[in-house]
Amino acid sequence: MLAKDEPRKSALRMLTAAIKNAEIESGDELAEGDLLVVVQRQVKQRRESIEEFRKGGREDLVEREEAELEAFAGYLPEEASREEIEEAARATIEETGASGPRDMGKVMPVLVKRFQGRADGRVISEIVRGLLG
Secondary structure (H helix, E strand, O other), rough: HHHHHHHHHHHHHHHHHHHHHHHHHHHHOHOOOOHHHHHHHHHHHHHHHHHHHHHOOOOOHHHHHHHHHHHHHOOOOOOOOOHHHHHHHHHHHHHHHHOOOHHHHHHHHHHHHHHOOOOOHHHHHHHHHHOOO
């Protein structure tokens, strides 16, 4: 890789290490779904780091984390749109008979499983809370 691809190279090394660690923990080679979870975890860590670095005024570190985040994005499926999640949430609420915020526990597992790898749980939760609230 070229020198200008250093953040990408660094990100891929970290991802490889995270995958190896997950394989060691599980004692077996990871299935595709498990690999997806590892990549998502890395993406989530980068997003949280970006947020914290912005609060601290560290734009140099924000840029590095964003470059790493971009490198990981190529290994994830296309994210679900808010509209798609909302449509599925409405259908799931109807199917489960959920009627208020107390019933989030009925709706969330179905949606999280359906959108695994394609949507952040916080976004799903926010949409469901809005529909049930």
